[in-house]
Amino acid sequence: MLDTDQLRSFLAIVDTGSFTRAADRVGKTQSAVSMHVRRLEERLECDLFIKQGRGTRLSADGERLVEHARRMLQVEAAALYDLKAQGLSGRVVLGIPDDYAEPFLPDIVGQFSRLHPLVELSIVCHPSVRLAECVATGEVDLAVVTGCDRIKGVEILREEPLCWVAGVRAGAVEEERPLPLALSTPSCTWRNEALTALQRAGIASRVFLMSSNYAALAPIVQAGLALTVLPGTVASATGHRIVAAAAGLPALPNVRVGLILGAPSHPKEARAMAEVIRATIGGAPVSQRAVTRQNDDTPAYLVA
CATH class of the missing domain: 3.40.190.10 (Periplasmic binding protein-like II)
Incomplete structure (x- = not known):
């Protein structure tokens, strides 16, 4: 049988991307979490991680275990709640x-x-x-x-930089004057920061579209009809192009x-x-995290 505590440690590593955060999540030390992984590998008679360069990645068996482990812990949570009224259910x-x-x-x-x-x-x-x-x-x-x-x-x-962003396939809309903008309503801090920065830089602009819903602004930006402002993380994740500093637009404050x-x-x-x-x-997206060990000579687990 598989130990659900060991599975919980295994999934905590995958989900948090860090041995430190995984240990905090399951309430154990980093060495205990590492031991759980080794015990799982011994029990399953396979490597859950394989070496790659200076680190390691989930093996094919490790990837297969992830979904099995999730289902097992879900069943465990349901059983505990049903029979012992344990776990969260609100x-x-x-x-x-x-x-x-x-x-x-x-x-x-x-x-x-x-x-x-x-x-x-x-x-x-x-x-x-x-x-x-x-x-x-x-x-x-x-x-x-x-x-x-x-x-x-x-x-x-x-905290991260606020950026000028445009559509990936759009033309150089940042060169148009007055600069067309797709921004939120006047109560939005980002809107006010953008307009104030342009005014100080002496760059003429006009609000091409105003909406409090990002879903309404996004297609206009992607179509190359206007610029907007977004944090770097949001811009990258939503497929926008961050306008280069060479375009001459003023720097924006951090968000x-x-x-x-x-x-x-x-x-x-x-x-x-x-x-x-x-x-x-508070950290990087799971797909970009390198799972690291502190005070451990073993190569890091890379789960990207």
């Missing part, structure tokens, strides 16, 4: 701006559902200021927000992304979701 409402939903939501929802398969999850997409209001009124349990300087009680998760959680008495489901968000948005 409901959590997560708020996230729609421009951050595309690059981060698949990772967030995927990891959370694997860890807590019985929890019902609802997603609400609004601008950050509106999401903060929803958290304050209890309509939303927790929210990912930007424009953190204007929102109280924000836990900062990451801070944070998390707001309601009252301290929030349910366990919301606190569990917060942990997943910290691991996901």
Whole structure:
């Protein structure tokens, strides 16, 4: 039989991309997590990881084990809840701006559902200021927000540059004057930063399209009709082209992304979701992470 604790450590490494974070997630030391992997390999009589260069990657057997392990832990969670009323089984409402939903939501929802398969999850997409209001009124349990300087009680998760972006196949729209822009509403911090920067640089511009929904702006940008501004992570994940500095557009400030959680008495489901968000948005996407060991001479596991 396979040990579910060992499977849990194995999946924590794959999901977090880090032995440190994996150990934190399962509540064990890094050496214990490493031992779990070795015990699994001995039990299955196969290598779950293979050497590649200075590190290692999941082997074909390791990739096959991932889905088996996920199903086994889901069954375990369901059994514990059904027979011993253990595990999480309530409901959590997560708020996230729609421009951050595309690059981060698949990772967030995927990891959370694997860890807590019985929890019902609802997603609400609004601008950050509106999401903060929803958290304050209890309509939303927790929210990912930007424009953190204007929102109280924000836990900062990451900071990255705000970029000018255009469509990948579009022409050099950044050379047009006045510069056509597709931006959010006047309450948006990114919009105001962009317009202020252009004004200071003496570059004429016009708002070609205004919408609080990123889904309405994206096709206009991709069609080469206007520029917009997005954090670098979002621009790359959504298939946009980051305009090079050589185009002469003014530099934009960094963007801070944070998390707001309601009252301290929030349910366990919301606190569990917060942990997943910290691991996901607070670090690189899982597909780009190198899994590293500290104080260990063994080559790193690379799960990209």
